[in-house]
Amino acid sequence: QVQLVESGGGLVQAGGSLRLSCAASGRTFSNYAMGWFRQARGKEREFVAAISRRGVPTYYADSVKGRFTISRDSAKNTLYLQINSLKPEDTAVYYCASAKGPVATRQEHEYNYWGQGTQVTVSS
Numbered sequence: 001q002v003q004l005v006e007s008g009g010g011l012v013q014a015g016g017s018l019r020l021s022c023a024a025s026g027r028t029f030s031n032y033a034m035g036w037f038r039q040a041r042g043k044e045r046e047f048v049a050a051i052s053r054r055g056v057p058t059y060y061a062d063s064v065k066g067r068f069t070i071s072r073d074s075a076k077n078t079l080y081l082q083i084n085s086l087k088p089e090d091t092a093v094y095y096c097a098s099a100k101g102p103v104a105t106r107q108e109h110e111y112n113y114w115g116q117g118t119q120v121t122v123s124s
Helices: none
Strands: 002-006 010-013 019-027 035-041 047-051 058-060 068-073 078-083 092-099 111-116 118-123
Touching: 010 019, 019 035, 019 092, 019 118, 035 068, 035 078, 047 078, 058 068, 058 092, 078 092
Parallel strands: 010 118
Antiparallel strands: 002 019, 019 078, 035 047, 035 092, 047 058, 068 078, 092 111, 092 118
């Protein structure tokens, strides 16, 4: 049974930073690309970042490029998202997801396992 458990969300002031983590179990973590998505209240879920099984390449949404960094530690079966220079518009539930294959992708339908999400709230 594949499980993805996110942590690290919280309430932070604009300009602050957070580090989200996603602990994976139930499949060989290093064989699959991973991604982060987010969903703000009243909006559709959107792509944030993705990383291939070997760590490169990585992809980012234009809205987070230069502020967010995705990384992975296969020894710990953990995915990370370092979020810097937070903005109120970054407020959302952040989900990690495990892809169907090894190559990073922005396409939501290419992910077949999802975590339960962690809330990030940015105050102005």
